[in-house]
Amino acid sequence: xxxxxxxxxxxxxxxxxxxxxxxxxxxxxxxxxxxxxxxxxxxxxxxxxxxxxxxxxxxxxxxxxxxxxxxxxxxxxxxxxxxxxxxxxxxxxxxxxxxxxxxxxxxxxxxxxxxxxxxxxxxxxxxxxxxxxxxxxxxxxxxxxxxxxxxxxxxxxxxxxxxxxxxxxxxxxxxxxxxxxxxxxxxxxxxxxxxxxxxxxxxxxxxxxxxxxxxxxxxxxxxxxxxxxxxxxxxxxxxxxxxxxxxxxxxxxxxxxxxxxxxxxxxxxxxxxxxxxxxxxxxxxxxxxxxxxxxxxxxxxxxxxxxxxxxxxxxxxxxxxxxxxxxxxxxxxxxxxxxxxxxxxxxxx
Amino acid sequence: xxxxxxxxxxxxxxxxxxxxxxxxxxxxxxxxxxxxxxxxxxxxxxxxxxxxxxxxxxxxxxxxxxxxxxxxxxxxxxxxxxxx
Numbered sequence: 001x002x003x004x005x006x007x008x009x010x011x012x013x014x015x016x017x018x019x020x021x022x023x024x025x026x027x028x029x030x031x032x033x034x035x036x037x038x039x040x041x042x043x044x045x046x047x048x049x050x051x052x053x054x055x056x057x058x059x060x061x062x063x064x065x066x067x068x069x070x071x072x073x074x075x076x077x078x079x080x081x082x083x084x085x086x087x088x089x090x091x092x093x094x095x096x097x098x099x100x101x102x103x104x105x106x107x108x109x110x111x112x113x114x115x116x117x118x119x120x121x122x123x124x125x126x127x128x129x130x131x132x133x134x135x136x137x138x139x140x141x142x143x144x145x146x147x148x149x150x151x152x153x154x155x156x157x158x159x160x161x162x163x164x165x166x167x168x169x170x171x172x173x174x175x176x177x178x179x180x181x182x183x184x185x186x187x188x189x190x191x192x193x194x195x196x197x198x199x200x201x202x203x204x205x206x207x208x209x210x211x212x213x214x215x216x217x218x219x220x221x222x223x224x225x226x227x228x229x230x231x232x233x234x235x236x237x238x239x240x241x242x243x244x245x246x247x248x249x250x251x252x253x254x255x256x257x258x259x260x261x262x263x264x265x266x267x268x269x270x271x272x273x274x275x276x277x278x279x280x281x282x283x284x285x286x287x288x289x290x291x292x293x294x295x296x297x298x299x300x301x302x303x304x305x306x307x308x309x310x311x312x313x314x315x316x317x318x319x320x321x322x323x324x325x326x327x328x329x330x331x332x333x334x335x336x337x338x339x340x341x342x343x344x345x346x347x348x349x
Numbered sequence: 350x351x352x353x354x355x356x357x358x359x360x361x362x363x364x365x366x367x368x369x370x371x372x373x374x375x376x377x378x379x380x381x382x383x384x385x386x387x388x389x390x391x392x393x394x395x396x397x398x399x400x401x402x403x404x405x406x407x408x409x410x411x412x413x414x415x416x417x418x419x420x421x422x423x424x425x426x427x428x429x430x431x432x433x
Contacts, residue, residue: 085398117361118399125392197393199393204396319388
């Protein structure tokens with residue numbers, strides 16, 4: 001039994017159900033803070049200004065809030081994205097020159113539905129379709145870097161300016177890094193079998209013939225899949241955020257990575273690259289650190305380094321890229337993120 | 350009928366293999382089910398989003414796990430069920 005099969009069959013009924021779910025979502029989001037206030041202060045008789053209460057409140061409130069945000073964002077983004085597909089993106093990029101191609105690839109990387117588990121067949125498909133390596137890399141960098149979950153959460157937590165800067169910075173990193181790597185003549189560092197593989201038969205567009213019901217169903221399933229995968233990261237992230245919020249001395253972080261420390265961004269990116277989490281898990285941490293006075297540029301650089309460069313993705317890409325190219329990939333993207341961090345600290349200061 | 354499940358071993362690839370086996374059993378189809386994990390072969394079918402389902406060398410689904418009802422339709426439309 002699928003969710004969609006349980007919904008009313010008439011078009012009007014479907015829309016009513018969707019609106020009902022949307023209303024319930026808004027109500028839950030609205031009542032979240034009030035509910036925990038009543039529960040902790042009135043129900044358990046805890047003192048609002050107490051450190052433990054504050055930490056606990058932050059944790060409970062943020063868990064529900066971020067959970068709700070994720071459900072909403074993932075559902076909407078998945079349904080919208082189902083009108084694009086990696087195959088269509090590939091066809092659009094085929095035969096494009098470098099430069100224009102890099103810009104297009106970065107933009108398409110943001111809106112194309114793409115799972116890093118498909119990185120290898122997609123890479124082979126791009127190369128076979130005549131997409132230059134540097135352009136393909138722009139796509140592969142932009143796809144995790146400019147993350148739709150991060151966009152939604154940054155917008156709700158920090159407003160549109162920070163969100164716009166984040167999107168622009170991510171696109172510029174993807175464009176410049178892909179272009180640079182293409183200029184380095186990295187073809188020789190791609191595993192030879194990639195060039196030998198010929199695409200047989202017709203390329204199947206994975207999302208073209210779907211019905212609206214199937215797209216809704218995909219959205220519902222994607223919410224479940226992602227939440228099942230990331231909830232441990234999420235809880236750890238929110239837990240750390242809550243601990244920092246309640247217990248870290250006000251000047252603890254600013255002392256090491258604050259505006260006064262010239263190496264702040266470097267330190268943040270150095271910590272972020274080996275850390276493997278996702279945008280949703282990092283965001284509560286970013287929020288708590290921001291409250292403690294860390295500059296936004298440093299925090300965005302930290303978040304980007306966590307989501308853009310991860311060990312599991314590197315292991316996958318190793319199947320098609322030789323170690324030299326992987327190293328260059330990490331170095332170029334890492335440098336871009338550091339540069340963006342310093343730039344933002346200047347702009348937002 | 351020869352059914353191939355294309356996928357390097359991600360969670361959804363395993364899901365697709367499982368529902369395919371269940372559907373084949375439920376329909377009583379005479380089919381061999383093969384798992385293809387090798388990247389060049391996967392890409393050779395023109396598949397860029399895994400998992401994908403290939404029936405008699407034709408890609409019928411790519412990039413998602415179809416619901417059981419859809420899968421039943423896909424598979425039963427391809428070959429008549431064996432007389433039991």
